[in-house]
Amino acid sequence: MRTLTTLFLAGTLAAVTAPACIHAAETGKGAKVTYPAFDDSKYIHGPKITASSLKGKVVFFEYWGINCPPCIASMPHLQELQDKYQSKGFTVVGSHRQGLSPRVKQFLEEKNISFPVYQGLDIPAASCPGGLPHAVLIGANGKVVAKGYPPELYDLVKKEVLKAERGLPILEDVELNKYKSLAKTVVSNGSNIESKITPLRKKTDDEEAQAVCAAFDDWLGDAKDMVQAQISTNPLEAVSAITRLKTAVPSVKEFDEALATLKANKDLPRLADINKKISALEQRKAKGRKVAEADLKSLTQAVDKFAESDNEATQTVAANLKKSLSALAASSSDEK
Structure with a gap:
């Protein structure tokens, strides 16, 4: 005691x-x-x-x-x-x-x-x-x-x-005077923001313009790092992440090959559908409702088939989904 x-x-x-x-x-x-x-x-x-x-x-x-x-x-x-x-x-x-x-x-x-x-x-x-x-x-x-x-x-x-x-404000750390309107439009929401930055590149004697460009470049570097990480760890999210980045900054070309490869992977749409079903079960569980054992078994069997694929992206997604299903199964069994 x-x-x-x-x-x-x-x-x-x-x-x-x-x-x-x-x-x-x-x-x-x-x-x-x-x-x-x-x-x-x-x-x-x-x-x-x-x-x-x-x-x-x-x-x-x-x-x-x-x-x-x-x-x-x-x-x-x-x-x-x-x-x-x-x-x-x-x-x-x-x-x-x-x-x-x-x-x-x-x-x-x-x-x-x-x-x-x-x-x-x-x-x-x-x-x-x-x-x-x-x-x-x-x-x-x-x-x-x-x-x-x-x-x-x-x-x-x-x-x-x-x-x-909704999109992160990219210029939040820049003191804006002449370019205050950019604070609302230069946002990471997937719209084309490169077109708003490009004209400022030529204003080399304008300190505020160069500060805006520097802030944009910092954000772009972080955005590229995030996309690169998603390609290897979360291929399902990588497709939309690359597409959003290319829309925001059309000059970005280094992910074109990866995007083409992911889009050509016919397993990903089917895995995305399984992912939606798992998310629905997770939300059901979060609301305190019972998750049927039959649903878990059916989804696990579906994922197991993809886990045997030779495609690296397919294997990665399947492994991620298996972890989610294992967590759901463990928490459901503890409630019995």
Whole structure:
């Protein structure tokens, strides 16, 4: 009993020692995030990820610990966010900050946590101030939106997901005077924005024009990195990502071959259809409704056929879908 009491008090103390973890969320806006290396040696639970796979995603990075009661209490809420927004380019990433023990993985499995959790990872631009839990919300542009006590950030997730869907303002860090109208039109929503930037390239003596061009070039570099990552990790999304980028910046040609290859792959439309069915089941599960075992079995059998393909993109998509189905099956069996 003394041991349990000590653990509870230790966790409670950890949760209240840092003001940043108990007061209103610190904005911390604008800091560009460099994600840590998600080494296998630090992997604990959930899907394995890479820094490149998080490009273009809204990320809720949670510092937590197994001996911290407020951290334990926040886990169901984090899973709700994951279930609700993962199909919209969002993910929770957990960084366990206390001593690693078998209890950590056991807890995550018992609670059906489906987001990635690693041990002792840190974001240099937004480190944990010491107390737990502590969260960092990162926008799709890779910049810190807010940081602080997790519940204070929950309502901001929806806003960031919607912002990413509508298009990110590319010139938000540029002080605009002569070109204020560009703030509303130079947005990553898939419309042609290169045509608005090209005339400014010739204005070499105009500092504001060159600042606009530099901001656009930075965004374009990040956008290309994101597309490249999707080609290898998420071919289903890569087709639409390449198409949107080429519409926004017609001069981009380096993904033409990859786009042609993906479009020629006749497996992808059928896998996309399976993906929609899996997403429907995930949404059903998130609403507390039962997922039929027969549906899971049928979809698993369909995916297994594609997993035997010699095509690398087909194999990648099939592997991703199998992970989603396995998570659904595990959570459904636990409810019985």
